[in-house]
Amino acid sequence: MGNYSVRTQTESDAILTLATEAMEAKMNAGEPFTALDISNVLKAKNLPVRHREVAAVVRGLYVGGGMGAFGYVRDLIHVSTPDGSAQAYLYRHGTQDPSDYTLDAQDALPPVPADRARPLDDAVPAGGPLSTLAETALQGMVGSAVISGGGSTAYGVPSPRRSRGAFRRDGAVAVPRSFIEQAGYQVGDLLMLTHDAQTDTLALQAVAPGTTVIGAFVKVWGDLRVRIAKTKLRIAGCAVPVQKPSFALDGGSLRIEP
Numbered sequence: 605m606g607n608y609s610v611r612t613q614t615e616s617d618a619i620l621t622l623a624t625e626a627m628e629a630k631m632n633a634g635e636p637f638t639a640l641d642i643s644n645v646l647k648a649k650n651l652p653v654r655h656r657e658v659a660a661v662v663r664g665l666y667v668g669g670g671m672g673a674f675g676y677v678r679d680l681i682h683v684s685t686p687d688g689s690a691q692a693y694l695y696r697h698g699t700q701d702p703s704d705y706t707l708d709a710q711d712a713l714p715p716v717p718a719d720r721a722r723p724l725d726d727a728v729p730a731g732g733p734l735s736t737l738a739e740t741a742l743q744g745m746v747g748s749a750v751i752s753g754g755g756s757t758a759y760g761v762p763s764p765r766r767s768r769g770a771f772r773r774d775g776a777v778a779v780p781r782s783f784i785e786q787a788g789y790q791v792g793d794l795l796m797l798t799h800d801a802q803t804d805t806l807a808l809q810a811v812a813p814g815t816t817v818i819g820a821f822v823k824v825w826g827d828l829r830v831r832i833a834k835t836k837l838r839i840a841g842c843a844v845p846v847q848k849p850s851f852a853l854d855g856g857s858l859r860i861e862p
Contacts, residue, residue, distance in 0.1 A: 623662065662695070
C-alpha cells in the first residue's frame with residue numbers, strides 16, 4: 605500500500621463536503637450506492653480523492669445517523685473485484701431491495717493524473733462552515749474525523765513472530781501490550797488504522813503531530829493499552845467480525861489479521 609499523503613485542513617474539509625454532496629444527490633434521487641460509487645463520481649469530475657478517504661466519509665455519515673433522515677439503511681453485499689469477489693456495504697432506501705443494485709461489478713476509476721486534477725482547495729468555497737450533513741459525517745467518523753497527524757501504512761516482509769489477541773464480547777480488539785512495546789509506541793500516541801481489502805488485513809502505524817489526515821485512529825492509553833472499538837473497525841473498512849486476531853510486527857507498522 606502506498607503512502608497516506610498529508611492533507612491540508614482545507615483539502616480535508618473539501619473531501620467531506622464533496623463526498624456528502626454526492627451522497628445527498630444520490631439519496632434525494634432515491635438511488636442505492638456504495639462507497640465506490642461515490643469515489644468514482646468524484647474521480648470522474650477530476651477530483652484527486654482517494655477511495656479510502658471517501659469511504660471514511662460515507663461510513664461516517666451512516667454511523668452519525670445522517671442517512672437515517674433520508675430513510676436509508678445498509679446491507680453487506682458481495683461485489684466483483686479484479687481479484688475475485690469481496691464484500692462491501694450497500695446504502696439504499698428502506699423500501700428498496702438490495703438485489704435491485706446492478707453496479708456490483710464496476711471497476712474503481714484510477715487515480716486522477718496530476719495534470720488533470722482539479723485542486724481540492726478550489727473545489728469548494730474556502731473558509732465557510734461545513735454543511736449540516738458534512739458535520740454529521742464528521743461526528744460519525746470516530747467523533748473527530750480529522751486528526752492531527754500524518755503517516756503511511758507499510759507492508760514489508762512479515763515478521764515471523766505472531767500473537768493472538770483478546771476477543772471481546774463487544775466486538776472490540778485489545779492489542780497485546782508486548783506488541784505495543786516492541787513497536788515503540790508511547791502513551792498518548794495516535795495510531796492510524798487502515799484496512800487492506802485484498803488481504804483483509806488491518807494495520808496500525810503511529811502518526812506524527814502537526815499534519816492532517818482523515819480516517820480511523822486509536823490512542824495509546826496509560827499502561828500502553830490499545831483498544832480498537834468495533835465502530836472504528838467499520839470506519840477503517842473492515843466489514844467482517846474480528847474474533848481471533850493475530851498480530852505481527854511488519855516494518856514500521858503493526859499488522860493485524862482477523
